[in-house]
Amino acid sequence: MDSERVMFCPFCGEHMSRLTRFCFSCGRSLECLNGADQTDRVDMLQQCIRYFNEGHSYAVIVDMMSCLHGFQISLRSLKSKLNEAGLYRRKYYSATNAIMRAIQLELRGPGQLFGYRTMCQVLKQKHNLRVKRDHVMNLLRELNTRGCERRSRRRFVRRTYHSMGPNYMWHADGYDKLKPFGLAISGCIDGFSRKVMWLACGPTNNDPSVIAYYFLSCVRNLGVTPMRLRTDCGTENGTMAAIQSTLRHYHNDYFSGASSHMYGSSTNNQRIESWWSIFRKGRSQFWMDLFADLRDAGYFNGSHEHQCLLRYSFGDIIQKDLDECVRLWNSHRIRPSRTASCPGGVPNELYYLPYRFGSRDCGFKVERAELDAFPEARLLRAPCGDTSMQEYLDLAMENSHLQKPECWQSATELYLKLKETAEL
Incomplete structure (x- = not known):
């Protein structure tokens, strides 16, 4: 039976009908396979060769053969078998x-x-x-x-960002770092100029009608729609994507129609994601720390009522801060980068004067009549996110003769007073 058993070379895997002194395929010596049970010896030798090629020491190979495969082999026998197979640590190097x-x-x-x-x-x-x-x-x-x-x-090589000019690609996304406190931010940035197109704070950035309102307001103010719009795969972007594709439906360029909107993962939406990092370092970290202090002091528990109250007290102040952030960013100077083909400069200059930087405006003109054809996208009627809560807080403000806050300190005082009035 053993003479009829199909064998194979442990070095190259070539099948052999009988055991010979040398492999017909690779020419390696097979003397090490001589013995009673050829199948077990082939399996043992294959495992030894595998561990040898992985770089394990002889002692480790002996222990592995015993613990993992049940083969008891001495250190001397192992070296002998490997030497017969032509395997040495410091001899017979390849050509x-x-x-x-x-x-x-x-x-x-x-x-x-x-x-x-x-x-x-x-x-x-x-x-x-x-x-x-x-x-x-x-x-x-x-x-x-x-x-x-x-x-x-020891430097990581990043991919180069390419853009043909302003309005070639808008990157839109939501910012959720303040969501635990009931404040949702939505933003959009132009890929070429790095000009922030909009940055808005509200009760939600998950409502498609709210995101569509931000987009339509921006397009209406500028009178142009971008060649391409990039967002993540969230459902809140569906209406905005449909509006963009509709506005570009009658154009005849390569990215017209449905190709004018691009879905992708958040990690690949690099322009807006990198800007969120800058935004946190320069702006949002202050608000995160302020609201965390209120929570740690026991004045905020994350409930719906507390979130509505915080939005009512701080919403206008935060929006003013966002507007100031956009104004300062769009007028500051960006240094040239090796990881982007876009030139350095002031975002507003890059956006409105692209010819000065060897580029052109890639946007498409949009008439107001085209925008009026869409169903009216709107913000939520209650800035605090709850109509009944909005009416109650407006009445409390009127009865207590409280004034709208002018800064974060007065907004904090208003929040604490309204919290005490509402017995929350």
Whole structure:
């Protein structure tokens, strides 16, 4: 039966009808397979070769064979078997031409990012080559000079952002860091000029009609719609996407119609996401800390009533702060960046005077009659987010002769007084 059993080479995997002294395919010696139970010996030798190629020490291979596979083998027997198979730690290294061919093959794909340590492991385990680490390091310097220089600088190479000009791509997104306190922010930025198109605070940024209102108001004020609009996949963007596609339906460029809107993940919507990071450092962190202090002091518990009260007291103040933030941002100077093809400069200048920077306006003119054809998108009737709560707080303000706040300090005082009046 043993003589009829189909065998295969543990080195190249080639099937053999009978056991011979050498493999017909790779030419390796098979003397190490001589013994009673050929199948077990082949399996044991294959595992030993695999662990040897992975770089484990002889002692570790012995323990792995015992613990994981149930093969009891001594250290001396292991070395003898590997030596019979022509496997040595510091002998019989592969030819340089074979190593270079394998490296060049790897450099065609993700291997161009490998350092010499990872490349050594790939050559040993994937290509079954015996290599020296220093030899691989020198070959990589010769075959992948730019990759070695980039890794030596230890710098992450980012993709370059491309934009043809202002109104080529608008990036819209919601900002949820203040949502635990009942304040939802929506914003949009032009990819080329980095001009903030709108930045609005309200009870929600998940209502499609609210987001559509922001978009239509911006388009109406500017008189243009962008060539492309990019958002994440949230349902709140559906109405805005439909309006953008409708406004671009009769144009005949490549991105006309439905192609004028682009869905994507938030992490890839890089222009607005990177701006949110700047916004937090320069603006929203103050409000997050202020409201967190109110919560820690026991004046805010996150309930619907407390959120409505906080929006009623701070909503106008925060919107004024957002308007100031937009005004300052759109008039400040941005330094040139190596990770973007867009020029540096003042956002308003980049947006309104693109010819000064070798670009052009990519937007499309929109008539007011076209915008009036859409169903009226509107903000929520109650700024605090609850009609009954809005009426109650307006009445409390009138009866208590309270004034609208002018700054965050007076807004805090108003919040505490209204909270005491409402017994919340």
